[in-house]
Amino acid sequence: xxSVSAERPAVDSILAAERRDTLIAYLTYALKDVRTLDVKAYxxxxxxxxxxxxxxxxxxxTH
Numbered sequence: 704x705x706s707v708s709a710e711r712p713a714v715d716s717i718l719a720a721e722r723r724d725t726l727i728a729y730l731t732y733a734l735k736d737v738r739t740l741d742v743k744a745y746x747x748x749x750x751x752x753x754x755x756x757x758x759x760x761x762x763x764x765t766h
Contacts, residue, residue, distance in 0.1 A: 727757040
């Protein structure tokens with residue numbers, strides 16, 4: 704059974720933010736390769752990154 708802690712929600716939110724940032728970084732690195740394969744897949748990947756909170760600055764770093 705999980706223990707209850709007043710600090711746990713803060714820790715969970717920090718871990719979730721770190722995981723989100725890591726996921727955005729991986730997807731951003733994949734943009735260049737995906738663009739060479741399929742334009743629609745590239746656009747979907749861009750939309751996915753934006754929906755996760757990755758701004759245009761994150762996306763533009765790979766261009």
